[in-house]
Amino acid sequence: MTPPLRAVFALLLVALTLVTAAGGLVVDNADLTPAEVKLLFAMREYTLTYNEYADRLPGWVTGPFEDEKVNLYVTSPDGVLVIGITFHDRKIVQFDAKGCPDPIVTVTTDSGTVEGVMVSDRPFDTFRAAMRNGTVTIEGNNLLGVLRSGMVRFGLWTMDVLRL
Template sequence: MTRPLPAALALLAAAALVASAGGLVVANADLTPAEVNLLFAMREYTLTYNEYADRLPGWVTGPFEDEKVNLHITSPDGVLVIGVTFQDRKIVQFDAKGCPDPMVTVTADNATVREVMTSDRPFAVFRSAMKHGTVTIEGNTLIGTLRAGMVGFGLRVMDLLGL
């Protein structure tokens, strides 16, 4: 797989179990069976993102290079909050109860997360979800707001250029 993935797409993928030097890092893993299934389903996708993260443009991965982000995945059962830790543009850990003081919060519905994960064109699915409001990125700090705006601006420029 050689297709590039945007940083915000990585945030969707952040719900995955992520390999680190010592194995899988999962904090506060008190999850329902459905949540565990979603997390394991996304594991390979996150690992793929990490493999290609260094090749992605800086405007895609740079805003969240060494930050903590909360991912809210909505479903009929409620909201699963995942705290995502990025280090050197890669996802290194998630916390199943969220991060305190995250830079941004990304919200997506369960169906969109699964569609992005299974699509042959995940970037196109993500961009469409952003346009239709099924994925949102909200800054929780001034810097987070600026960085989230940078990602949104980059996506709009790509739309204008027809990329």
């Protein structure tokens, strides 16, 4: 094996190791419009930042969905993009542009709100404001999902009442 070929091979092994160590974030595409692809990949990039800080978020926010699947319905002028999000240990490990079967909850919002959260200096507060003004809704799909999403809504309401 020549030295340049060995270097390329070594870099490939390092890259594969880093992907595995990072949790192997996967994005599974369906037939998407260019705007939907752009949003999906922006969310993927933002997820890397989210995952770094997930352990710092309140447990009542991330805990109820730490090992669950959630469907995110994002409305736009192009229609509705359904993104299945799989969490493991409070971190996002997979996006699926076809949605997840049997998600615990469904979150509905618009593309502007998703983009606003991603570019915000205070994304948690931006998300809270979107919940308050109704541009983000969370709906449980089964009894456990109803209870867990209710816990999150109650926590956000309590923060608002206490002005935290």
